[in-house]
Amino acid sequence: MIQLINLKFSSILKFIFIPLLYELVVGGSGHYLEIGSLTFRMFLYVLAIFLGVFYFGIKKVLRKDLVIILLSFTVLSLLSIGVGYANNANAIDILEDIKPLIFFYILIFFFSVITNIDDIMQISKIIKNGALFLALSYFSVLTLLFFGIIDFVTFYNKQNAIGEIIFRNDLFFFYKGFLYLCVGYFFFLLSKGSLNQFLALLMLLSVLLTLTRGFILFTLLIALFYYVFINKSIIVKLIFLGSTFISSIIVVPIIIETLGDKSNSDMIRFITFFEVIDRVNPLTFIIGNGFGIGVPSRPIHMEVSFLEIFHKQGFIGVSFWLCLFIYIFNLYFKINNKDYKRIALPFLLSVIFIILQSFTNPYMNNPIGLTMILISLVVFSRLIEFQKNIIK
Incomplete structure (x- = not known):
């Protein structure tokens, strides 16, 4: 009976955790999902804290x-x-x-809901899915703006009122949730398989297109650190260093000129x-x-x-x-x-x-x-x- 109750409660925790994490990864500051003066994130947060405290209460254990x-x-x-x-x-x-x-x-809720290796793998999957969603959404909006399908002035006024987006010029923009493009890049980069490596490149391209100096600099520095000091393949090291050097020569001047x-x-x-x-x-x-x-x-x-x-x-x-x-x-x-x-x-x-x-x-x-x-x-x-x- 106790095991059944624990199983049901664990399912409730997961039911809250999955949408909470997805919203945190793709939701920026949370203003796109507002309910009155409160955001959807706030409701999930309060519920998550309550469940986390309740979890440790029924477990009768303190970490x-x-x-x-x-x-x-x-x-x-x-x-x-x-x-x-x-x-x-x-x-x-x-x-x-x-x-x-x-x-x-x-942190209370995270400790209560992350209890086995499958939970950790699910977190990795959510981060990768969320990052991919952000990248594809960004590419789509850029394309629609470029071809005039989305009117820039209307888009600018609406997004400026919400406060989640900062515009670089009349095409490129920065979204507060784009941090997870960089995070997603690390998760794809360190995943096995050619598809993951392709998506890592897609993430890196999307990071470059944010025209955010800190994102670009620190993402490349950490990737450089990984390939030089952690990755053991000499061939991979040489390919990465060569492609980074070539990309820097071609891409960096464009970014600097666009940033102004x-x-x-x-x-x-x-x-x-x-x-x-x-x-x-x-x-x-x-x-x-x-x-x-x-x-x-x-x-x-x-x-x-x-x-x-x-x-x-x-x-x-x-x-x-x-x-x-x-x-x-x-x-x-x-x-x-x-x-x-x-x-x-x-x-x-x-x-x-x-x-x-x-x-x-x-x-x-x-x-x-x-x-x-x-x-x-x-x-x-x-x-x-x-x-x-x-x-x-």
């Missing part, structure tokens, strides 16, 4: 790592809220800072950096200025995640995230089983990509990037448990 991570995160967040209030931060601005970070508690002058965007980041530095004193260096406190150029959120964390939560805030990443990397290096290591590698490369990307854009401290970070933590933790069971 030590989960408790330590969530307790540390909660204490740090409460401290930052208190510091913000002490610095006369507006309650609405404090709430604006808290909203994306609340997603961190989805990006000095204003870079200047804003430099101004924000110096504004943050000007507000550092011994106390703010340690605990930050608190949630809800920005700088003149960026009163709410900043482009650089680490800079915003340091400004609002100080050294202890940065330390929390560094410790979290060190813990994730440590989990990965504890995976010794060859097959499990292969399964874990695209998750690791994705986490590295998000960390690097967060030096130029805010991903690690919002649901889009947090999803991969937290899922990777759970996946690595579970693979270590499966590995121990094999040894026994």
Whole structure:
């Protein structure tokens, strides 16, 4: 009877997890699926947290790592809220800072729903399917815009009102969910079979067409790292290096010309950096200025995640995230089983990509990037448990 109840509850968890993960992968900031003033993602999030807490309640077990991570995160967040209030931060601005970070508690649900190797393989499949959907959708819209089938002005006005898309020019644009084109590239790249390798190239092309410097640079750097230091085939190394060199000569000048002058965007980041530095004193260096406190150029959120964390939560805030990443990397290096290591590698490369990307854009401290970070933590933790069971 108990096994039957557990089986039914497990099915309920999966029933919520699959649409939740698909929405996180393809849904950008979630504004395309709004129900009144709330997004569909928010409803799924609340339900997922409830089910996750209920799962651990009926299991009557507490994971030590989960408790330590969530307790540390909660204490740090409460401290930052208190510091913000002490610095006369507006309650609405404090709430604006808290909203994306609340997603961190989805870790409870991820631990409850990811319980076997099939769950991990399903995650990989969802990421690949979602990335492929994004790439094909992007190519389709670009084609329709190019041939005038979609009126650019109408498209621009509608998308500008929603706020999910940033336009590069009258053809190319950037969608907030395009992070998963890069993530999907790593998953296809590390999958066996000629079809997966072809789709990896398709992903890479779509990344190039986003005309996003950080995406292009960090995707290629991580791919270069993989081929030079991880992949053992000399022929594959030479093919990759040769094609990368040729592509760089042909594609990079085109991208630079299309992007145009990006000095204003870079200047804003430099101004924000110096504004943050000007507000550092011994106390703010340690605990930050608190949630809800920005700088003149960026009163709410900043482009650089680490800079915003340091400004609002100080050294202890940065330390929390560094410790979290060190813990994730440590989990990965504890995976010794060859097959499990292969399964874990695209998750690791994705986490590295998000960390690097967060030096130029805010991903690690919002649901889009947090999803991969937290899922990777759970996946690595579970693979270590499966590995121990094999040894026994």
